[in-house]
Amino acid sequence: MADFSIVLGTRIWSTWSMRPWLVLHRTGASFDETVIRLRADDTVAQVAAVSPSGLVPLLTDHRFGAPIQVWDSLAICEYLAESFPEKNLWPADRAARAVARSVSAEMHSGFARLRHSLAMDLFAEKPGEGYGDEGVAAQVARIDAIFRDCRARFGASGPYLFGAWSIADAMFAPVASRFRTYRPPLSDVAAGYVETITGDAGFRAWEDAARREL
Numbered sequence: 525m526a527d528f529s530i531v532l533g534t535r536i537w538s539t540w541s542m543r544p545w546l547v548l549h550r551t552g553a554s555f556d557e558t559v560i561r562l563r564a565d566d567t568v569a570q571v572a573a574v575s576p577s578g579l580v581p582l583l584t585d586h587r588f589g590a591p592i593q594v595w596d597s598l599a600i601c602e603y604l605a606e607s608f609p610e611k612n613l614w615p616a617d618r619a620a621r622a623v624a625r626s627v628s629a630e631m632h633s634g635f636a637r638l639r640h641s642l643a644m645d646l647f648a649e650k651p652g653e654g655y656g657d658e659g660v661a662a663q664v665a666r667i668d669a670i671f672r673d674c675r676a677r678f679g680a681s682g683p684y685l686f687g688a689w690s691i692a693d694a695m696f697a698p699v700a701s702r703f704r705t706y707r708p709p710l711s712d713v714a715a716g717y718v719e720t721i722t723g724d725a726g727f728r729a730w731e732d733a734a735r736r737e738l
């Protein structure tokens with residue numbers, strides 16, 4: 525048996541699945557995965573049968589005898605950071621880590637209008653759609669400001685928000701996908717960061733697996 529198993533939702537749509545999957549993939553740990561089809565007649569029943577929260581993703585750690593279950597995307601990311609300290613899944617520097625946790629939590633709990641109007645649709649091209657909806661431009665501007673601020677203050681050592689890849693990049697990967705699909709106006713820094721994330725090996729591995737699901 526693999527060390528971990530993870531239950532995901534349909535890859536082209538499930539932003540909450542993509543985030544912890546990218547982190548798990550980055551650890552190099554062995555894992556099995558199950559994908560539940562979202563937006564189907566039996567989705568609610570299928571998810572309820574396996575997940576305490578009635579939502580995916582769900583991670584199970586099989587390394588310690590009795591299986592340890594972790595649900596909710598950010599909790600899974602934190603659990604993996606704790607499990608693999610040598611992978612530096614959060615930035616090593618305290619000040620950078622504080623900001624990385626803050627922007628990750630801000631992503632996790634916020635941006636409802638962007639999530640609704642610019643829903644992830646991994647391979648779609650819908651330039652201009654949704655940007656005019658109420659509140660979307662302001663949320664795009666806030667994310668652009670996060671990208672510019674993190675890259676300027678912490679990004680000198682590499683192409684990611686905090687230089688080296690971190691959980692913060694996984695948290696914003698679905699946003700990069702949305703920006704590629706809907707093409708809202710972005711600063712050069714934000715547009716460059718979107719290219720970095722959508723060209724990343726982990727992101728491409730997610731896309732390859734998504735193609736096999738279609």
Ligand SMILES: N[C@@H](CCC(=O)N[C@@H](CS)C(=O)NCC(=O)O)C(=O)O
Nearest residue numbers: 533538540567568579580581596597
């Ligand atoms: N706060 C949760 C949100 C999880 C969530 O909303 N998952 C959706 C799929 S992306 C789900 O399970 N939906 C169940 C359904 O559609 O019945 C997290 O961060 O993991």
